[in-house]
Amino acid sequence: MAKVMKSVDVVIVGLGWSGSIMARELTKAGLNVVALERGAERTPAEDFVFPYIRDELKVRVRNGLMLDTATETLTMRNAPGDTALPMRRWDVFSLGDNVGGAGSHWNGITWRFTPSEFVLRSHLRERYGRDAIPAELQLQDWGVTYDDLEPHYDRFEKLCGTSGKAGNLKGRIVEGGNPFEGPRSDEYPNKPLIMSQAGLMLTKAARELGLHPFPTPASNSSAPYTNPEGCAIGQCQYCGHCEYFGCEANAKASPNICLHPVLFRDPKFELRTLSYVKSLNYDAQSRRVRGVVYIDRRTGEEVEQPAEMVVLCAYPFNNVLLMRLAGIGKPYDPATGEGVIGKNYCYQTNSAVGVFVDEEINPFIGTGVSPAVVDDFQGDNFDHGPLGFFGGGYISPTVSGGRPIQVRATPPGTPRWGAAWKEATAQWYNHWFPLSIHGTSYAHRNNYLDLDPTYRDAIGRPLVRMTFNYPENDRKMSVFLTNKANDIAKAMNARFTTPAPRTSNFGAANGQASHHTGGVIMGTDPKTSALNRYLQSWDCDNLFVMGGAAFPQNAGHNPTGTIAALAYWSAKAITEQYIKAPGRLVHG
Amino acid sequence: MADQAIPRRGFLKGAGVAGAGAAAALTGGAAQAQTPAPAVTAAAKQVAPNEPLLALTAAEAAFFTAAFDTLIPADKLSPSGSECGLVTFMDRQLAGAWGNGARLYRAGPFMPGKPEQGYQLPLTPREFFAAGIKAANAYARKTFGKDFDRLSPTDREAAMKAMESGQAQFPDFASKMFFEALYASAMEGFFADPIHGGNRDKASWRMIGYPGLPATYARTAEQYRGKKLNIEPQSIADFI
Incomplete structure (x- = not known):
């Protein structure tokens, strides 16, 4: 018999970015909020301490801050007919853990999605014709627009002290920023980070090619900053330990430093760590x-926590798992294309060109965010008419620490070991960087999430089964983008370049990002989406689902900015509409 | 080949496992004669102790010594892999949580799967390396007549290449898989912070010009941009 707790207004499952934003907004609106976090407490003052946080082996290679696969993992297969097997350790990507979630160990790259991404299906049909979208793709509109989200993007950037340069201020194109971005209501709260050598080289080469380089928006603060919540953010030290690491300078924005200091003082908020949500109590009749x-x-005790409202803020895989186990929403079936839960799982189609140059790169001086980027070949920023694919990505040099276990290269043809390898490694360590392509991942009918029939997690539930491969469309995109990046690399007068487009199957040693989207997607129609435009379940009125899970397909920009903007957007609908009249916010 | 294991234990007892002395003893001096004199720094020279073993058997330690010195030979750029402490590194890694399967999903059923599905063996790293070393030595005996650590440098290189390409036949898993795990461990030990037992005297960091810690560049990022730095590398241990 489970112990039953006193009912509360809101239960939030998972305290990463979405959970922390939601908790802050709902407690401010007067609700009592309990956050249930699977992981342990995590505070920068205790856990991100110099010098120990700078241990590449422990923190990066052994995934020190990440979820233990023995507790929870996925099974994976490339196609519906295959047998899925468990990801027994994190090789291709890794998932976050503990208070702050992935928000404590991210790189800090803080994009807004391009306006056309939110209306992708309508936009492509309008621009290229009603039948232009390839049959293999299952693209949808989000039900929310860039204009809807703009104030929330702005809030998140101010929460994080994001460093950058506006390219479109209220419709006016501003020199030096991203001319392809949607109109912004305000400039970034902090100036761009200091440009690195590789950033200068990208900027010069891209301009020579007629492209539009600009500083990548970074929630790694270029100056000391106090956010609107009154939380202090430090100055970035360019130490090169962002992604996979916690920031000892408190310069990289995280829920832990940007929100928790105020949230944890609020008597309306209660955090319960090591509280592993196993299931939802769903009553289909009352919705x-x-x-x-x-x-x-x-x-090990089971505890029941009644609530007037539940907000799922776990990782996309866990959100799908909880929906499926509770039987909320029809499970997606790739054979018929019907059903919604698990539908449109997308990843990120990344690739890179290795660039070998004469210049001293000093890859150890850097942040998780490349200081320069071009967005000319992002999304639908360029004409796809004759190309035979849709989507695109941004191109930027990845110079984010030069941590030597993982960040080294030798020219093509060099042996992998022995004296010749040593000589080439010593020669090229400081003269190489990857020019990375961070690309769209567009929904494919066969790419989805469901429950594995065989393998179970540590508390006996089925593992989530991922069925995923790179669609033909995305592979063509990757070849095109990688060639563009190679042109830029050559314009830098590189000695050698090593273009490596994404043309093989998705696999355990074949991925490059921990960006997972879809599975509980938002949209305009309950037949094709699980959530309405406010991220409220179409099938369950007092359930809201946050995070990347809600993306109908994944854009070529990193997801965190949009995940946070959606949380603010949904919180606004809850506090301004739902609380006054609990029920369906949209009638499908 | 029990008759080979017994004298090896004798060697190890006298010579120590992880230091330069062990490498010389185990290779009978042949490897030393053929490789150029290493530019061993003073600190690395001092560290050739009888490192106690936490996990490895004598035969495993001898294999790792020979394997790491093949992958990372001593030359003017750095001491050899074992001289840099990589056997100590490996011993500690395999004795610890990672070696014993922490953070590894180990529920069955176990199936080989497709390459895209990644590691699917029931073995922990400790068990995997034990099985791999036995298989590598069996391959070396069959092909070259001796255990891997007793081969000449030329034959070691040939055996290593046969594992790297997958041509060497192992009974339980592909020799290439063993090579890749061995290779990853060598790179981890060589380039990790010295607190883990390898990369003694920050030999690899000196070799490539990685400054390690403290890496606070907010005031110098522009001044250093595009310039070669000559910063004395610093380890975690230098700040405690």
């Missing part, structure tokens, strides 16, 4: 969840 059941990981 409501009555609360959640979680396991207290200190004792």
Whole structure:
């Protein structure tokens, strides 16, 4: 028999960016909020301490801050007919853990998606014809527009002290920023980070080619900053330990430093760590969840927490798992294309060109965010008419620490070991960087998430089964973008370049990002989406689902900015509409 | 080949495992004679102790010594892999949580799967390396007549290449898979912070010009841009 707790207004499952934003907004609106976090406490003052946080082996290679696969992992296969097998360790990507979630170990890259991404299906049909979208792709509109989200993007950038340069201020194109971005209501709160050698080289070469380089928006603060919540953010030290690491300078924005100091002081908020939500109590007849059941990981005891409202802010895989186990929404079936839960899982189609140059790169001086980028070949920023694919990505040099276990290269033809390898490694370590392509991942009918029939997690639930391969469309995009990056690399007078487009299957040693989207997608129609435009379940009125899970397909920009903007957008709908009249915010 | 294991233990007892002395003893001096005199720094020279073993058997330590010195030979750029402490590194890694399967999903059923599906063996790293070393030595005996650590440098290189290409036949898993794990460990030990036992005297960081810690460049990022830095590398241990 589960212990039953006193009912609360709101239960939030997972305290990363979405959960922290939602908790802050709902407590400010007067609701009592309990956040249930699977992981342990995590505070920069205790956990991100110099010198120990700078241990590449422990923190990066052994995934020190990440989820233990023995507790929870996925199974993976490339196609619906294959047998999925568990990802027994994190090789291709890794998932976050503990308070702050992925928001504590991200790189800090803070994009807004391009306006056309939110209306992708309508936009492409309008621009290229009603039948232009390839049959293999399952592209959808989001039900929310860039203009809807703009104030929320702005809020998130101010929360993080994002460093950057506006390219479009209220419709006026500003020299030096991104001319392809949607209109911004305001400049970034901090100036761009200091440009690196590779950033200068990209900027010069791209301009020579007629492209539009600009400083990548970075939530790695270029100056000391106090955000509107009153939380202090430090100055970036360019130490090169961002992604996979916590920031000891408190310069990289995270829920832990940007929101928790105020949230944890609010008597309306309660955090329960090591509280592993196992299932939702769903009543299909009343279209409501009555609360959640979680396991207290200190004792193993099952606890029932009733609530008036539940907000799922876990990782996309866990959000899908909880929806499926509760039976909320029809499971997606790739054979018929019907159903919504698990639908449109997308990843990120990344590739790179290795660039070998004469210049001293000093890759150890850097942040997780490349200081320069071109967005000319992003999304639909260029004409796809004759190209035979849709989508694109940004191109930027990845110079984010030069941590030597993982960041080294030798010219093509060099042996991988022995004296010749040593000589080439010593010669080229400081004269090489990857020019990276961060590309769209467009939804394919066969790419989806469901429950594995065989393998189970540490508390006996099925593992989520990922069925994914790179669609033909995305492979063509990757070849095109990688060639563009190679042109830029050659314009830098590189000695050698090593273009490596994404043309093989998705696999355990074949991915480059921990960006996972879809599975509980938002949209305009309950037949084709799981959530309405406010991220409220079409099937369960007091359940809201946040995060990348809500993206109908993934854009070529990093997802965090949009995940946070959606949380603010949804919180606004809850506090301004739902609280006054709990029920369906949109009638499908 | 029990008759080979017994004298090896004798060697190890007297010579130590992880230092330069062990490498010389185990290769009978042949490798030393053929490689150029290493520019061993003073600190690395001092560190050739009888490192106690936490996990490895004598035969495993001898294999790792020979394998790491083949992958990372001593030359003017750095001491050899074992001289840099890589056997100590490997011993500690395999004795610890990672070696014993922490953060590894180990529930069955176990199936080989497709290459895209990644590691699917039930073995922990400790068990995997134990099995791999036995298989590598069996391959070396069959092909060259001796265990891997007793081969000449030329034959070691040939055996290593046969594992790298997958041509060497192993009974339980592909020799290429073993090579890749061995290679990854060598790179980890060589380039990781010296607190883990390898990269003694920051030999690899000196070799490539990686400054390690403290890496606070907010005031110098522009001044250093595009310039070669000559910064004395610093380890975690230098700040405690």
